[in-house]
Amino acid sequence: IAASRVPCMSIMNMPPLPYIKRIKSVLSQTVEAAYTDPSVWSGFESGALTLCSPDPQAVRPPDERPNILQVTLPTNFKVARFDNEKSDAILERLERDIDAARFGTGNIEIPVKLRVHQSIFVPLAKWSMLLAGNYRCVTQDGMRTAEQAVHSNLDETRSVYEFVADVCVALGASREELVTFTKYADAAKSLSRPASVARALNSGAVNVERADKLVQLLARQKGMCHPVVDSIVELVDHRLNANRTHPKQ
Numbered sequence: 001i002a003a004s005r006v007p008c009m010s011i012m013n014m015p016p017l018p019y020i021k022r023i024k025s026v027l028s029q030t031v032e033a034a035y036t037d038p039s040v041w042s043g044f045e046s047g048a049l050t051l052c053s054p055d056p057q058a059v060r061p062p063d064e065r066p067n068i069l070q071v072t073l074p075t076n077f078k079v080a081r082f083d084n085e086k087s088d089a090i091l092e093r094l095e096r097d098i099d100a101a102r103f104g105t106g107n108i109e110i111p112v113k114l115r116v117h118q119s120i121f122v123p124l125a126k127w128s129m130l131l132a133g134n135y136r137c138v139t140q141d142g143m144r145t146a147e148q149a150v151h152s153n154l155d156e157t158r159s160v161y162e163f164v165a166d167v168c169v170a171l172g173a174s175r176e177e178l179v180t181f182t183k184y185a186d187a188a189k190s191l192s193r194p195a196s197v198a199r200a201l202n203s204g205a206v207n208v209e210r211a212d213k214l215v216q217l218l219a220r221q222k223g224m225c226h227p228v229v230d231s232i233v234e235l236v237d238h239r240l241n242a243n244r245t246h247p248k249q
Contacts, residue, residue: 002043007087009079011052013130014209015123017041019051022083022120025171027221034214036207047083050091053123055179056112057146057191073190074111080120091116121173127215128168129184132161134195135212135232138239143198146191154185156228163226164215170222201239204248212236 001008010016014034018041021028032038057073064070081088095114103110136149136157150157161181168178193199200208212232219225 005045005048007082007084007090008044008049009052009091010049011054011077012209013054013126013134014211014214015051016044016049018044018046018049021046023171026218030221031214031217034210034217048087050080050082051123053078053126055126055129059193071111072193073187076113076115078115078117078122078125080123081116081118088116119177121168121171122177124168124171124173125178127211128161128164128178130211131164131215131229131232132157132184133188133191134197135236137195137198138201138235140235143194143202145193146195147188150185150188157185160226160228163229167215167219167222167224170224171218201236201243204243206240206244206247208236208240210236
């Protein structure tokens with residue numbers, strides 16, 4: 001795929017390393033420790049790879065057929081442009097086609113949209129949500145729901161959320177490109193399941209997406225740190241080491 005130079009759109013929470021290289025203020029080699037194997041991305045051309053902020057929450061119901069998703073938080077995928085007008089035209093067509101799509105015989109509008117943005121910083125809006133919510137679903141010996149992670153200590157949640165937003169601004173984002181804490185906190189009230197990273201660790205995963213470590217390393221580049229972010233990274237490291245040392249059958 002990398003050698004073909006076809007445009008690729010990532011919908012992972014963890015931004016691919018070539019996308020990070022599109023942020024001119026970042027020393028990309030210093031964040032490679034956040035990736036299980038950074039060399040896997042070496043063949044990709046940065047301008048041919050873009051990123052979504054995957055704000056919608058969806059789960060695969062365990063008893064359903066493959067490719068059946070249940071959307072628990074219907075909102076939009078916010079995607080950044082490519083560095084190529086021809087590739088951008090593909091994104092714009094996808095945006096229009098999804099807007100026009102209808103589900104089944106009831107003419108039901110698709111609840112999750114694609115929104116194309118000029119700024120490469122728009123997808124970074126998800127980072128505050130990940131650190132304030134998703135990764136705080138991970139506990140010392142288990143997991144909790146995203147709603148509990150956010151609302152059990154709202155002051156701490158706000159502090160983490162705003163810190164990550166400050167990191168994004170230090171990288172070049174504007175405040176207007178980010179999601180306000182109030183909007184996120186309201187949406188989190190409906191997040192009744194633990195985040196996927198917590199479920200994976202609970203199931204014995206030996207590798208997970210390390211957006212937590214990526215944000216920590218990016219913050220350090222800017223001379224910034226937050227004790228809760230550091231504790232999140234330490235806890236995920238601990239849970240991964242435990243899973244590797246005592247693998248679940």
